[in-house]
């Protein structure tokens with residue numbers, strides 16, 4: 082069954098797959114406690130990680146709610162699409178599409194902080210492998226992309 | 233939770249047996265707080281879960297010179313086995329050393345088996361040499377990074393064991409970093425290059441001359457490892473295969489933990505001993521000077537390492553200029569992250585009052 086990106090449904094699919102332990106790529110991970118925002122065009126979400134699980138995903142009404150996140154990941158919708166397609170093709174992000182690479186490659190970066198608290202933004206680095214596995218789990222999801230009105 | 237005296241007297245039969253057989257059972261009554269029952273949380277049974285009652289948070293000063301475990305009953309005839317210099321809490325404490333320690337244990341990895349070494353294939357000569365130059369530099373840096381915290385282990389009272397144990401985990405991390413970069417140098421037909429002329433001398437060498445823990449931590453964890461974190465992130469960006477990608481990504485996770493320790497320690501110190509802030513600003517003055525001078529920071533300029541990075545980032549010698557431009561973009565990030573980290577640690581005033589290094593600030597714009 083295909084799922085639209087970006088949508089709450091898509092993140093719920095990811096959460097279920099991430100929590101299911103079916104993917105056996107668990108090197109360098111451990112407990113992870115972080116509230117991560119995701120911004121794709123007008124659509125905003127939060128992904129809550131607690132201990133060994135992704136415990137909650139939510140869609141946000143208003144971008145000021147990003148204030149509560151430790152950091153948020155923001156990409157142009159086309160860049161999200163490229164990343165997700167690459168993950169699907171490689172069964173996990175290829176050399177040019179890991180979260181860290183996108184963060185450094187794109188001029189505006191990927192991981193951002195609403196509060197400019199670097200200690201909290203550094204969670205992106207501390208738990209990077211966990212977040213990578215989370216998005217890599219999308220390799221198992223049939224994603225279709227919402228045609229967005231992109232300026 | 234504590235159990236009543238009646239409940240405690242759980243061994244009447246043993247006592248009777250002892251009296252009948254002339255045994256000294258006085259040790260049964262000498263103990264710390266009793267009846268403690270720690271419950272595992274969804275993270276397992278963590279150090280945080282056993283910070284209970286009198287075993288929990290230690291006092292602001294420690295007179296423990298005998299290696300007595302925190303909360304255990306003292307023994308008057310114990311030898312003074314520990315010459316612990318760190319016996320003031322603010323000297324080493326942070327609110328979450330126990331969390332970072334558990335995080336470190338969980339996120340350990342093996343350079344032998346967790347890196348897909350077979351994905352390394354022959355590379356153009358200039359790229360291989362640049363990888364090997366960087367690996368040579370990092371092998372030496374990691375040696376220092378293990379040595380420095382190692383010196384403070386035996387100097388720390390057992391009452392402050394959480395930060396002490398975090399430092400032990402850091403020594404392990406740095407050992408693994410040393411070994412993984414050494415392995416990378418030998419994995420693809422290259423080898424070690426000339427040792428850098430700047431690593432263990434100059435500013436990096438001076439980290440180890442620190443006589444005060446916070447002085448050391450501000451230099452090692454904040455300025456030093458903050459920039460090493462950037463290098464690892466760049467390493468991941470410019471990796472030519474899954475093996476390098478994995479090495480740098482996992483090393484960056486470790487490095488971010490070390491940086492987090494430094495930020496949280498500085499924050500604790502700023503909150504509990506604000507009278508020391510001026511002194512800490514002096515260490516940051518020196519650290520910022522080093523960040524722009526280039527001798528501890530390969531993301532700076534005109535060192536063998538920065539040229540190696542530019543070659544790797546550009547994709548070869550002929551694209552050096554493009555690589556250098558990328559390097560400068562990353563350097564801007566590095567400077568911004570440093571500024572925000574120092575703010576988060578409670579020393580942000582230096583960026584408002586003109587004290588911060590202006591050249592460094594120029595990189596953030």
Ligand SMILES: [Fe+2]
Nearest residue numbers: 374377406409
């Ligand atoms: Fe290291």
Ligand SMILES: [Fe+2]
Nearest residue numbers: 377457487490
């Ligand atoms: Fe480190």
